[in-house]
Amino acid sequence: MSERRSKSFYLLATFFLAYVLFLYGPMFAIFVLSFQGPEGGLTFPMNGVSLHWFYKVFSGGGIVDIGASFKRSLSLGLLVTVLTVVLSVGAGMAFRRKFIGATVLFYTAIASLIMPSIITSLGIALEFRLIDDLINHFGPEYHWSWAENWTTAMGLYTSGLGAHLTWTLPFGLLIMFAIFNRFDHRLEEAARDLGASHWQVFWHVILPLILPSVVGIGLFGFTLSWDELARSSQAIGSVNTLPLELQGLTTTVTKPDIYALGTLTTAVSIVVIISALLIIRFLQKRQARFGSDAGQGMV
Numbered sequence: 001m002s003e004r005r006s007k008s009f010y011l012l013a014t015f016f017l018a019y020v021l022f023l024y025g026p027m028f029a030i031f032v033l034s035f036q037g038p039e040g041g042l043t044f045p046m047n048g049v050s051l052h053w054f055y056k057v058f059s060g061g062g063i064v065d066i067g068a069s070f071k072r073s074l075s076l077g078l079l080v081t082v083l084t085v086v087l088s089v090g091a092g093m094a095f096r097r098k099f100i101g102a103t104v105l106f107y108t109a110i111a112s113l114i115m116p117s118i119i120t121s122l123g124i125a126l127e128f129r130l131i132d133d134l135i136n137h138f139g140p141e142y143h144w145s146w147a148e149n150w151t152t153a154m155g156l157y158t159s160g161l162g163a164h165l166t167w168t169l170p171f172g173l174l175i176m177f178a179i180f181n182r183f184d185h186r187l188e189e190a191a192r193d194l195g196a197s198h199w200q201v202f203w204h205v206i207l208p209l210i211l212p213s214v215v216g217i218g219l220f221g222f223t224l225s226w227d228e229l230a231r232s233s234q235a236i237g238s239v240n241t242l243p244l245e246l247q248g249l250t251t252t253v254t255k256p257d258i259y260a261l262g263t264l265t266t267a268v269s270i271v272v273i274i275s276a277l278l279i280i281r282f283l284q285k286r287q288a289r290f291g292s293d294a295g296q297g298m299v
Helices: 007-033 052-057 066-094 102-113 117-142 159-181 185-193 198-226 242-249 257-298
Strands: none
Touching: 007 257, 052 257, 066 159, 066 198, 066 242, 066 257, 102 159, 117 159, 159 198, 185 198, 198 257, 242 257
């Protein structure tokens, strides 16, 4: 016999639905309003249904070049993803053995998680301004030809890249430390007993086992970089990423093209997340299948 649910269940369910509506309702409203007709406005009711504002986003006729900022954010996010994965895996392997200064290095690496993002951004900007001052001071004195027309070292792939890595790397490091803390070292020892080199052990034993987590680190790296705003605000240089352009448009926009832009950026994030989850699922199934085949072979 089924038991009747208590009143507290319905009360909590109603509260949860209200919370979900409060959290995601504005986002779904933006999605809907982005499909308005050419004469649409920023509020309901909708005025027609079309893809007009999506074409408008990349037409280049607006106040800013959204297409260029979109490509900048995408390229920066991909570079941050690659560096986050490589550095996190390398650090995870290094920290498996004790070395002098390991504790200090660890806490230094994750300190940016507790630092206010705007402070980190200002600190990076100040650091690069000091570099600019040194180049401008010593360039003429030592006749550095490359420093004659020097402007700044700040840029998308210098200070901007560093600012994003201060946000993505700590997450990657923590994930790798958690993975290696429960890694079965007997698998490596068995491979070495069979004559495998250190590189072969990593490539054929360690990497296949940690690959789902590596994909997860890449997902963290891209999504955190894709919508990063505070750390980019002072350290990005003379160009803007898509979140910075979007922030600037919110104070001047009067048409639904900003909604179309929000829908597109959300779609990119959703595609990346779904792709990463599918890859992780595939790798987990392959690991389970290989483990089952290995167990049958031993029998």
